[in-house]
Amino acid sequence: MPSSYRELKAQAFAANLEIPKRNLAIYTFGNVSAFDANRGVIAIKPSGVDYDRLTVDDMVVVDLEGNIVEGKLRPSSDTPTHLVLYRAWEGIGGVVHTHSTYATGWAQTRRPIPIYGTTHADHLAEDVPCTAVMSDDAVERDYEVETGNQILACFDNSNPLHTPMVLVAGHGPFTWGPTPEKAVYNAAVLEELAKMAFVTHTVDPGTARLPDRLIRKHFERKHGKNAYYGQK
Numbered sequence: 463m464p465s466s467y468r469e470l471k472a473q474a475f476a477a478n479l480e481i482p483k484r485n486l487a488i489y490t491f492g493n494v495s496a497f498d499a500n501r502g503v504i505a506i507k508p509s510g511v512d513y514d515r516l517t518v519d520d521m522v523v524v525d526l527e528g529n530i531v532e533g534k535l536r537p538s539s540d541t542p543t544h545l546v547l548y549r550a551w552e553g554i555g556g557v558v559h560t561h562s563t564y565a566t567g568w569a570q571t572r573r574p575i576p577i578y579g580t581t582h583a584d585h586l587a588e589d590v591p592c593t594a595v596m597s598d599d600a601v602e603r604d605y606e607v608e609t610g611n612q613i614l615a616c617f618d619n620s621n622p623l624h625t626p627m628v629l630v631a632g633h634g635p636f637t638w639g640p641t642p643e644k645a646v647y648n649a650a651v652l653e654e655l656a657k658m659a660f661v662t663h664t665v666d667p668g669t670a671r672l673p674d675r676l677i678r679k680h681f682e683r684k685h686g687k688n689a690y691y692g693q694k
Contacts, residue, residue, distance in 0.1 A: 470498050474521045477643055477645070486653060499555070507521065508538065524541060540609075550610075556644065557638045564653055575655060577672045579662070583672060587625075612630060637649040
């Protein structure tokens with residue numbers, strides 16, 4: 463009997479293949495989920511399966527409580543973190559977790575990525591945020607759920623749709639978007655921003671943050687109400 467989730471699983475599968483294609487992870491590192499808001503389910507990569515062996519049928523469908531709806535394999539161990547974000551934030555249709563080198567390097571410093579230049583400001587009007595380090599008590603609870611809670615706490619006073627990326631301190635990056643394809647795009651952008659910031663900081667650790675007027679100009683020309691970047 464054909465799967466009624468075939469399209470969702472195919473979307474998740476294609477997005478997951480973008481992770482190694484964009485050099486955002488090696489071996490089994492990283493995962494992407496695709497969300498069907500109407501049915502309240504996500505399709506996500508199975509745990510520990512190499513990308514070069516992955517198939518559409520391997521994708522695991524789970525509901526927002528984490529119950530397996532369809533699939534023979536165990537879903538990614540990061541599934542609870544994805545679900546925390548889907549339950550909390552309307553408007554996201556894909557979540558990505560990678561261990562891309564430069565973004566993970568910044569996460570391991572436990573520091574946000576500063577806006578040093580206009581490339582960063584083209585995508586975000588603020589530094590890439592970094593969560594607090596997880597407490598010992600939280601580690602002993604449901605670790606993956608607590609990772610999601612850390613991310614939520616990081617956005618208490620900001621809009622996650624305006625800044626669709628975060629560093630989890632000591633761990634690595636998560637990104638999201640209205641679709642899984644856009645979430646992967648944001649993961650690739652984050653890695654480039656992290657790389658550029660690393661080079662800048664290495665050349666001159668005292669480099670100042672980009673002035674606010676330049677940040678606003680570059681962000682608004684792509685994302686503001688009077689945006690003029692690209693084609694209509």
